[in-house]
Amino acid sequence: MGKYAWNDSTTGYLFELYMVIPLMDLFDRRGWTKYTLDAHNLFDYHVSNIAILAQLLSNKISIHGDMDRMKLESLCGKGHLLTHLNDPRHLFFMPEPGAGPDLTFLIDVSTIGDEPIMTIPVFVQTKLARKFDIEKAAKTINPKTFFNNKAEPDWCAKRHAKTLECLDNKYHAAKNFGVSFIGILVMYPRTNTGSSCYEKDGGIIIVIDIENAKDFFGKEALDLFNSVKKRTGFKKELSSIKERKRTL
16 A cells, blocks of 8 residues: 555545455355345345345345456456446456446346346445535436536447446346346445435445444454544645645
8 A cells, every 4th residue: 555545545446446345245145144135234124115125135146257266357347337237257347437336246136046037237336435425426326327427428428328228138137127226335434314225216225324334344344444534534634734834
């Protein structure tokens, strides 16, 4: 990490990359989550209120791709979102700037008897911050509002249309089931004032904030995040003091 250890943009980027660890633990049945996810602390309250969520999470879920044979360089790729959705070659993928999500991956859903049911795209946005526009952040994990850059309307409109077309065609089984996508907004240490799990535009939105972060991250990770933010805040304050002294 070196001299960039407490740089905000670098910290945010590392936070995005770190997401693969708790996401693998949560969604891949080869990890510590041996039971079906309807019993997980993140979801056990919501399955009684969202019927389609209960139906989904009562099945076996694993991350799409051969994790046992995946090389380190193939774990997380970067490039065009549409390319990844059409031909996923990495377990996790960081789409081009302007697409929307920070990270995306696919989950395979199968019956308890391992009969394949469908593959669902998952879109993740990470915010290691206290102040940001939650509504704007939520739009980055909903395909309906991907490529929402008004500065380049033609370029964005074409990719937006092709992305929706891909989701409709390649992942039609998920759409027919009733969960065409899953969006995950990770915002720490921010508090979410709305529901932490809800239906939106044919998908499921999951919000992980300071209240339920313990059910997603381990204690050691939370301690590290808190330490990073405190140190970053200290650096900012010190820099501000030095700047004020220069102007005196």
